[in-house]
Amino acid sequence: MSLLTTARFHTTVAQWRQLPRSTLPEIAFVGRSNAGKSTAINVLCQRRRLAFASNTPGRTQALNYFAVGREEAIDGFLVDMPGYGYAAAPGGVRATWDALAGRYLHERGPLRAAVLMLDIRRRLTERDGALLDWLGAQRPLLVLLTKSDKLGTAEQAAARRAVLTQLAQRRGHARDPVILFSATTRRGVDDARAVIEGWIRDAEKKNPD
Ligand code: GDP
Numbered sequence: 001m002s003l004l005t006t007a008r009f010h011t012t013v014a015q016w017r018q019l020p021r022s023t024l025p026e027i028a029f030v031g032r033s034n035a036g037k038s039t040a041i042n043v044l045c046q047r048r049r050l051a052f053a054s055n056t057p058g059r060t061q062a063l064n065y066f067a068v069g070r071e072e073a074i075d076g077f078l079v080d081m082p083g084y085g086y087a088a089a090p091g092g093v094r095a096t097w098d099a100l101a102g103r104y105l106h107e108r109g110p111l112r113a114a115v116l117m118l119d120i121r122r123r124l125t126e127r128d129g130a131l132l133d134w135l136g137a138q139r140p141l142l143v144l145l146t147k148s149d150k151l152g153t154a155e156q157a158a159a160r161r162a163v164l165t166q167l168a169q170r171r172g173h174a175r176d177p178v179i180l181f182s183a184t185t186r187r188g189v190d191d192a193r194a195v196i197e198g199w200i201r202d203a204e205k206k207n208p209d
Contacts, residue, residue: 003193004068004193020065024074025077031118034083044192084127144179146181147182179195
């Protein structure tokens with residue numbers, strides 16, 4: 001059984017000072033609005049409505065924490081970040097995103113790694129690139145090319161190559177895993193879980209207590 005299937009809601013953070021006083025590893029889930037982030041979290045955690053999409057642009061600007069760990073124990077947190085880049089979002093929303101979510105990606109000590117959801121048909125947009133700049137090249141990244149079922153095999157491979165090139169330009173290296181993902185066909189689910197669980201386990205080995 002995957003560790004991720006133990007995920008349960010932990011807390012919502014709307015302001016920096018509400019962040020948990022914990023050193024357990026945190027994995028951030030980020031993506032443009034409508035990239036398929038909520039759907040991906042729910043499939044990875046095998047839950048119907050753990051994360052839910054906000055249809056109102058800018059309504060959810062908070063970070064949602066989900067704890068993972070067997071029984072009562074907590075091994076780490078999955079952190080669902082607010083979506084961004086909604087065309088209809090009011091101007092102040094981007095500033096709000098930057099002040100909490102951007103700062104979180106840049107400064108949060110326990111942040112171990114990030115999972116970036118990209119709609120396979122849109123690839124890496126400028127706003128996604130700005131997010132990677134917040135994250136910095138030192139922190140590990142996993143890219144899920146969501147809704148891969150919408151493209152044929154050749155187009156999927158071409159999109160993956162294009163994203164690898166974009167990442168190499170933006171991150172200075174091309175080592176980040178890029179997985180073809182689909183919630184509909186479950187493609188890439190096991191591979192993505194293995195990467196995320198590996199990050200949480202590695203962090204445990206470094207901080208045994
Ligand atoms: P979020 O705003 O990033 O949380 O995006 P959602 O998870 O709400 O997904 C946005 C839309 O894409 C919804 O209509 C989903 O049903 C659809 N979607 C998400 N994942 C997939 C997928 O793997 N395949 C297909 N065909 N559609 C998907």
